[in-house]
Amino acid sequence: MASDHTRSAILAAAERLYADRGFGDVTLRDIVAEANVNLAAVNYHFGSKDELIAELFVTRSIATNRERLRELKAAEEEGGGRAPIEVILRALVGPTLRGCLGPENQRSTAARFMIRASIESVPPIRRIKNREIDHLRKFVGAMRRSLPDRSDVDIYWGLNFALAMAHHTIRESERLTKLSEGKCDLDDVEDVVARVVSVATMALTAGRNEAKAPSKVAAR
Amino acid sequence: MASDHTRSAILAAAERLYADRGFGDVTLRDIVAEANVNLAAVNYHFGSKDELIAELFVTRSIATNRERLRELKAAEEEGGGRAPIEVILRALVGPTLRGCLGPENQRSTAARFMIRASIESVPPIRRIKNREIDHLRKFVGAMRRSLPDRSDVDIYWGLNFALAMAHHTIRESERLTKLSEGKCDLDDVEDVVARVVSVATMALTAGRNEAKAPSKVAAR
DNA sequence: GATAGTTTCATACAACTGTTTGAATTGCAA
DNA sequence: TTGCAATTCAAACAGTTGTATGAAACTATC
Numbered sequence: 001m002a003s004d005h006t007r008s009a010i011l012a013a014a015e016r017l018y019a020d021r022g023f024g025d026v027t028l029r030d031i032v033a034e035a036n037v038n039l040a041a042v043n044y045h046f047g048s049k050d051e052l053i054a055e056l057f058v059t060r061s062i063a064t065n066r067e068r069l070r071e072l073k074a075a076e077e078e079g080g081g082r083a084p085i086e087v088i089l090r091a092l093v094g095p096t097l098r099g100c101l102g103p104e105n106q107r108s109t110a111a112r113f114m115i116r117a118s119i120e121s122v123p124p125i126r127r128i129k130n131r132e133i134d135h136l137r138k139f140v141g142a143m144r145r146s147l148p149d150r151s152d153v154d155i156y157w158g159l160n161f162a163l164a165m166a167h168h169t170i171r172e173s174e175r176l177t178k179l180s181e182g183k184c185d186l187d188d189v190e191d192v193v194a195r196v197v198s199v200a201t202m203a204l205t206a207g208r209n210e211a212k213a214p215s216k217v218a219a220r
Numbered sequence: 221m222a223s224d225h226t227r228s229a230i231l232a233a234a235e236r237l238y239a240d241r242g243f244g245d246v247t248l249r250d251i252v253a254e255a256n257v258n259l260a261a262v263n264y265h266f267g268s269k270d271e272l273i274a275e276l277f278v279t280r281s282i283a284t285n286r287e288r289l290r291e292l293k294a295a296e297e298e299g300g301g302r303a304p305i306e307v308i309l310r311a312l313v314g315p316t317l318r319g320c321l322g323p324e325n326q327r328s329t330a331a332r333f334m335i336r337a338s339i340e341s342v343p344p345i346r347r348i349k350n351r352e353i354d355h356l357r358k359f360v361g362a363m364r365r366s367l368p369d370r371s372d373v374d375i376y377w378g379l380n381f382a383l384a385m386a387h388h389t390i391r392e393s394e395r396l397t398k399l400s401e402g403k404c405d406l407d408d409v410e411d412v413v414a415r416v417v418s419v420a421t422m423a424l425t426a427g428r429n430e431a432k433a434p435s436k437v438a439a440r
Numbered sequence: 441g442a443t444a445g446t447t448t449c450a451t452a453c454a455a456c457t458g459t460t461t462g463a464a465t466t467g468c469a470a
Numbered sequence: 471t472t473g474c475a476a477t478t479c480a481a482a483c484a485g486t487t488g489t490a491t492g493a494a495a496c497t498a499t500c
Contacts, residue, residue, distance in 0.1 A: 164388030
């Protein structure tokens with residue numbers, strides 16, 4: 001393998017720069033300077049700039065997805081094939097939130113990179129996210145088994161809202177801190193996870209009146 | 221005023237192109253070609269490309285915010301200074317959802333532009349969004365008056381989750397449609413509004429046990 | 441120690457970007 | 471009409487970008 005020193009130096013430098021300054025204004029020349037390698041090395045090792053970004057993002061999101069599925073599988077095995085909905089939701093949003101939130105000063109490069117990725121959404125990353133549907137279907141299956149009386153539509157909406165709360169909280173964590181003047185503690189990740197799971201659980205288990213015809217409840 | 225034909229032609233062309241192809245790959249030359257005006261006209265009338273984008277976004281978001289406040293004010297007046305939380309939330313997320321969702325074939329350029337803006341989040345737009353906090357504070361105030369027993373923290377989280385569900389549903393509407401194989405009808409905007417409002421209301425009114433220490437409920 | 445394959449390097453390329461310039465044109469007021 | 475300001479225009483500018491090239495340096499195998 002001839003020591004992939006150059007390759008991994010590029011990956012590390014790129015992740016660091018993207019995490020710090022976003023995808024918008026980091027050029028290949030910035031990356032190779034940070035990594036102390038030659039400009040042509042990026043195209044030699046990765047083919048193109050987009051493929052470098054894709055590799056960075058794939059690596060991180062595979063790790064998150066693996067953790068998600070590990071938690072999901074453990075929960076379903078413990079429940080004999082049927083896990084409580086709270087635990088399923090926790091497996092869905094927990095790894096993502098834990099990977100991105102937490103005390104800022106001790107936030108890893110990977111975490112800050114993933115926050116950027118969720119904010120800026122550059123083409124190569126969007127392409128990868130679009131392939132994530134099969135992964136989500138596994139959670140749909142588990143949710144169906146957990147709530148056999150719920151309609152598919154309600155399941156999908158519940159999943160959508162759970163992801164919404166998790167991702168939006170990550171994306172807009174700064175704004176929430178500012179709006180709440182620090183009263184919302186985003187460093188207490190487990191509290192954030194609990195809040196998201198709690199609300200998503202309510203969304204999925206509330207009386208069928210509200211869920212099937214919510215306009216009855218929420219309309220003026 | 222010397223007929224601002226050129227100015228508005230640029231605005232219209234830019235909004236159309238951004239709506240169709242995103243901010244990433246639309247150049248000033250694309251815009252002036254579409255508008256049939258000279259390249260220098262953009263800088264003459266707007267100062268810079270970023271200021272053009274900012275003007276487009278400001279125009280649209282002022283319209284949304286005005287509608288939001290109109291609904292909020294009407295609700296509070298009808299309730300003698302205290303509006304039901306469902307109605308406040310409806311005023312918060314309704315205009316945004318109505319402005320972006322709905323049958324695709326009859327979706328306005330403005331709607332598609334705002335979807336792009338919520339997906340790509342380019343610097344000039346992000347700068348404007350950051351000034352939106354004062355606007356949100358008005359909703360925080362109304363929510364406090366509506367739920368005087370709720371802690372500020374719970375109010376902020378409720379607001380955050382309501383916006384999360386609305387914006388994420390807009391951003392990822394395509395993915396939700398694909399995941400649910402069309403079972404989630406995103407063209408039925410009022411149903412989407414009702415669902416978001418319903419869940420956000422639950423988040424804000426659920427027993428204080430769950431809200432203040434949700435881990436009691438959602439933890440394993 | 442010659443050879444073949446891999447990796448590094450300096451450099452050039454080609455294209456595109458937003459912006460500026462200064463002259464030409466237009467529209468309006470005196 | 472004349473004069474003046476606002477607007478339009480073609481052209482160039484200055485800089486940056488990702489990528490390609492072909493020679494040099496290195497590494498491991500025989």
